[in-house]
Amino acid sequence: MNSRYVGYICCALAMIGVGSTVVVSKSIAAGLPPFSATALRFAIAFPLFVLVMRWRGVRWPRLDRRDTALVIAQAAAGSVGYTVLLISGMKFASAGDAGVIAGTLPAVSAMVAMLALGERPSPALLGAIVLATAGVLACTVYAGDNAAPHAGGSIVGNLLVFAAIVCEALFILLNRKLRTPVAPLPLSALMCGIGFAVSIVPACFERAWNMPIDAAALGGVLYYALVPTVAGFVLWYEGAARVSGAEAGLMTALVPVSALALAALLLREPVSAAQLTGVACVLGAVMLATFGQSLGARKMA
Template sequence: MNSRYVGYLCCALAMIGVGSTVVVSKSIAAGLPPFSATALRFAIAFPVFLLVMRLRGVRWPRLARRDVLLLIAQAGAGSVGYTVFLISGMKLASAADAGVIAGTLPAVSALVAMLALGERPAPSLIGAIVLATLGVLVCTVHVEDLAAPRAASSLAGNALVFAAIVCEALFILLNRKLRTPVAALPLSALMSGLGLAVAIVPASFEQAWTLPFDPGALAGVVYYALVPTVGGFVLWYEGAARITGAEAGLMTALVPISAVAMAALLLHEPVSGAQLAGVACVLGAVLFATVGHMRRMPRRSA
């Protein structure tokens, strides 16, 4: 098989795995507190990353104190913050809504970079941000009676999911601030280890061991740790090495598609026209951002 097609396949499978985290977080939220589930996720994933590093002969990077602090902040935002907010939000939001919101990550990341770094956006990027915002609004404010308690609960859940996406965008921004670049495998291992260290203390206050045993929630955490976390890392970086960054970025369009499809097939959630319209807006945002990046590439290399 052509190497580029293998790259497309690997990145696509990785993004489908990311979309599945929205659905599996629904079952996790039903049986485990968010910090306990987060700590357990990284307690499972961290030893696996260590084993992979050992098998590949990868060593830990030597980092200055500033970079160590940045990595801790990254773990707090992208590893712990993302997981905690996502699981908390899934107690209240529908998986289909959350899938649409999760698909806005490229546009949210660009917006955070604009606000934090003062970057000047290209017109295509502005279009991507507008479309992504519209997609979130369409899928969020779709309840018939906004005064109903269920509607307020849904809005709160969507807000928590969006907070998770902002945390992931901060993770991307902080990674760009590192003075010493860290390779993908040790970075993933560091995020898992530091994420466990950050989550373990608040998790102890949740006293999850006093709750009734929920096999579905435990299975969800094991899946989250091994498939999207470890497996997703291997697939994404294996695929990204075979295709361009813009092509890999286009694969993120599969996140909302897979999340909404799994919400309908596995959770039997009804998918409304508003949610489908939200998916269309988010897909347009991904296309705008990616095509705009691809058009700028020749100018930069000239």
């Protein structure tokens, strides 16, 4: 099979896995406290990443104090903050709404860089931010019109999910501030190890061991750790090595689509016109963010 097609398939599977985290977080939220679920996720994933590092002969990076602090902040925001807020939000939000919001990551990352670093975005990125905002508002307005938040229409839940996406955007921003570049594999291992250390203390206060065992929630955490976290890493970087950055970035459009489809198929959630509108806006935002960056890079070259 053509190497480029293999790259497309790997990146697509990785992004479908990311979309599935929204759905599986619904079952996790129903049976486990957020910090306990987060600590368990990293406790499973970390040793697997260490084994992959040893298998590939990859060494741990040597970081100075500044970069060490940045890596810890990355783990606190992008690993712990994202997972805890996503699981907390899924107690109230529908998986479909959360999937649409999760798809705004490229636009949110551009917005965070603009606000935090004073970067001047291109017209394409500004358009992406506007479209992504419209997509989130479509779901949020739909949520506000529902009188049954337990059915999935919760503004609070949507805000928590959006806060999770902001945490992931901060992760990307902080990674750009590292003086010593860290390869993806050791960085993923560090995120899991530090994430476990950060989340285990608040997890102890949740006393999850006193709660009845919820097989669905535990199975959800196991899936989260093995498929989107570990397998997703392998698939994404195998695929990204075979295609261009713009092509890989465009595959993030599969996140809201897969989340909405899986929510309908597995959770039997109804798909609303507002959610379809939100997906359309987010897909447009992803394409603008991806091709806008690509065109900007070509002009500078």
